[in-house]
Amino acid sequence: MKTIQILFVIICTHSFPQFCFSQSEAALIKGVKNKLDKVNNYQADGVMTIDVSFIKVPPSAVKVYYKKPDKFNVKKDGGISILPKGSASVNLNSIISGENYTIVPAGNTVLENSTVRIIKLLPNDENSDVVVTSLYIDEKKLLIRKSVITTKESGTYEIEMAYGKYSEWGLPDKVIFIFNTKDYKLPKGVTFEYESGEKKPKTANSENKKGKVEIAYSSYIINKGVPDSYFK
Amino acid sequence: MWKLLKIELFKIFRRPRTYIAFAAIAAIITLIQLAFYSDGEAFLQFGMQSLKETFDINGKIVNGYLVCYVILQTLLIHVPLLIALIAGDAVAGEANMGTLRLLLTKPVSRSQFMWTKFMATVIYTLLLLVFMAALALFLSVSIFGTSDLIILKSETIVILDRHDILWRYFGAFGFAAIAMTTVASLAFLLSVFAENSIGPIVATMSIVILFTILTTMDIPFFNAIKPFLFTNHMLNWKGFFEEPVNYREVLKSATILIGHIVFFVFTAIAIFKKKDILS
Numbered sequence: 001m002k003t004i005q006i007l008f009v010i011i012c013t014h015s016f017p018q019f020c021f022s023q024s025e026a027a028l029i030k031g032v033k034n035k036l037d038k039v040n041n042y043q044a045d046g047v048m049t050i051d052v053s054f055i056k057v058p059p060s061a062v063k064v065y066y067k068k069p070d071k072f073n074v075k076k077d078g079g080i081s082i083l084p085k086g087s088a089s090v091n092l093n094s095i096i097s098g099e100n101y102t103i104v105p106a107g108n109t110v111l112e113n114s115t116v117r118i119i120k121l122l123p124n125d126e127n128s129d130v131v132v133t134s135l136y137i138d139e140k141k142l143l144i145r146k147s148v149i150t151t152k153e154s155g156t157y158e159i160e161m162a163y164g165k166y167s168e169w170g171l172p173d174k175v176i177f178i179f180n181t182k183d184y185k186l187p188k189g190v191t192f193e194y195e196s197g198e199k200k201p202k203t204a205n206s207e208n209k210k211g212k213v214e215i216a217y218s219s220y221i222i223n224k225g226v227p228d229s230y231f232k
Numbered sequence: 233m234w235k236l237l238k239i240e241l242f243k244i245f246r247r248p249r250t251y252i253a254f255a256a257i258a259a260i261i262t263l264i265q266l267a268f269y270s271d272g273e274a275f276l277q278f279g280m281q282s283l284k285e286t287f288d289i290n291g292k293i294v295n296g297y298l299v300c301y302v303i304l305q306t307l308l309i310h311v312p313l314l315i316a317l318i319a320g321d322a323v324a325g326e327a328n329m330g331t332l333r334l335l336l337t338k339p340v341s342r343s344q345f346m347w348t349k350f351m352a353t354v355i356y357t358l359l360l361l362v363f364m365a366a367l368a369l370f371l372s373v374s375i376f377g378t379s380d381l382i383i384l385k386s387e388t389i390v391i392l393d394r395h396d397i398l399w400r401y402f403g404a405f406g407f408a409a410i411a412m413t414t415v416a417s418l419a420f421l422l423s424v425f426a427e428n429s430i431g432p433i434v435a436t437m438s439i440v441i442l443f444t445i446l447t448t449m450d451i452p453f454f455n456a457i458k459p460f461l462f463t464n465h466m467l468n469w470k471g472f473f474e475e476p477v478n479y480r481e482v483l484k485s486a487t488i489l490i491g492h493i494v495f496f497v498f499t500a501i502a503i504f505k506k507k508d509i510l511s
Contacts, residue, residue, distance in 0.1 A: 056475045057391040073290070079380040079394055080291035085284075182286050186279060186386050211286075 025105045025119050031142045033096050035170040041067040041226040045218050050082060052211035054184040064215065071231045084179040084213060085154060100124045111136055111145050129153055143167060155180035166220050174216045181211040233348065240352035244318060253314035253360055261303055261367045265375060268299050279384045296373030297381040297397050303368040308408055312415035312440045318356050319419035320432035322349045327427045333509050346501045350420055357412045365405050383473055390475050404469040407486060411466035414489045415440060417496035424500045462492050
């Protein structure tokens with residue numbers, strides 16, 4: 001009897017590997033989703049640091065707003081906030097909020113000394129801008145440590161997250177958002193700029209086409225309501 | 233000295249032409265503010281087209297600080313021409329009216345006479361800048377409010393926190409005072425050579441226009457001589473709007489401009505002291 005059971009497991013895993021694994025991967029995604037679902041909305045305070053070769057901006061205090069299912073905004077009180085295009089649509093809650101994707105397991109890896117499972121989400125909708133999303137999930141804590149999102153229009157986004165006191169809600173203490181940047185150049189006539197005759201040294205990252213935005217959160221106000229006007 | 237200075241200031245501010253510069257500055261600033269009030273967002277959309285392909289920008293982009301920056305960029309090129317109107321007239325105007333010889337019969341040394349004239353010109357220049365600052369900065373802030381300042385450059389974008397801007401404007405206006413005094417001292421020097429104020433005024437304007445064109449043109453041959461043009465250093469008020477401020481470059485330009493002022497004024501005094509006054 002025991003031999004038959006073992007044979008059944010072997011035949012099953014070799015003949016229908018997707019079926020056998022997708023159950024557990026789907027359960028993991030569901031677990032993460034259930035955790036994130038506890039958050040209907042939040043308002044968070046944080047400090048945003050932008051590292052883009054052609055933008056010089058000091059770190060600034062920002063307020064981050066989220067509302068289910070996919071409303072997300074970053075505002076600087078009384079100032080100007082600048083965010084990579086599309087970053088609002090690639091926040092984690094909106095990525096796994098629906099179920100219109102195929103789950104593909106992609107093994108395990110180690111991130112910052114802890115083993116994480118890699119799960120790829122392939123959208124079923126052919127018109128979706130997202131081509132594939134790779135999630136690096138801490139199975140024990142049901143937390144997404146990192147995600148890599150490849151889109152048709154804007155290239156690849158990479159989001160890295162560090163968790164602390166809000167991990168029970170699935171909300172990170174720090175998010176690092178890495179994205180592709182395009183060239184920026186304006187005619188000197190438009191900017192009223194004049195040549196000084198001195199050669200400007202090329203900075204180390206002037207050829208770097210990757211940009212980085214980091215938000216370090218200091219506090220969250222969770223499920224206390226966020227007006228729709230905050231997302232305009 | 234103070235009495236002489238008061239007389240010089242009285243002469244400057246009694247002339248209608250003195251107020252041409254104030255009226256011109258008020259008109260230009262008001263027009264720029266009006267343009268930004270009615271269509272500022274559309275103007276900026278054009279400049280930020282390539283930026284908006286990659287980024288979403290939230291906040292009050294058109295604000296008093298930005299409008300003031302645009303005004304300074306536009307006006308600080310042209311204000312020297314208005315300053316030349318008065319500075320070029322300082323000595324040549326007296327010669328033209330035939331009062332120079334009469335003035336020098338008074339118990340005042342030629343050096344004292346020239347210093348007083350120059351100080352009156354500097355006071356006029358500073359008043360013009362204060363007037364400009366009041367309209368460009370304070371009026372713009374009261375109309376458009378404050379927010380972070382976004383500066384679009386040809387290859388970079390600088391965003392400055394709104395609490396970190398006002399001191400930069402004070403620095404920029406201080407630097408502009410040195411730059412404008414350089415032009416005033418050039419016109420003052422040329423004024424010594426002429427018997428009619430039109431000559432030094434037009435000559436100063438021509439030098440400033442020529443040097444500014446050379447500064448503007450991005451041609452390798454001209455790039456070699458640009459560091460030696462004072463008009464090139466006059467633009468370094470923008471150094472205060474870098475992040476971080478390149479104090480070395482700003483101080484270098486300020487020192488070069490002060491060097492020009494000293495050279496122009498002392499040359500003017502030296503020449504005037506030896507000049508045979510015939511008018």
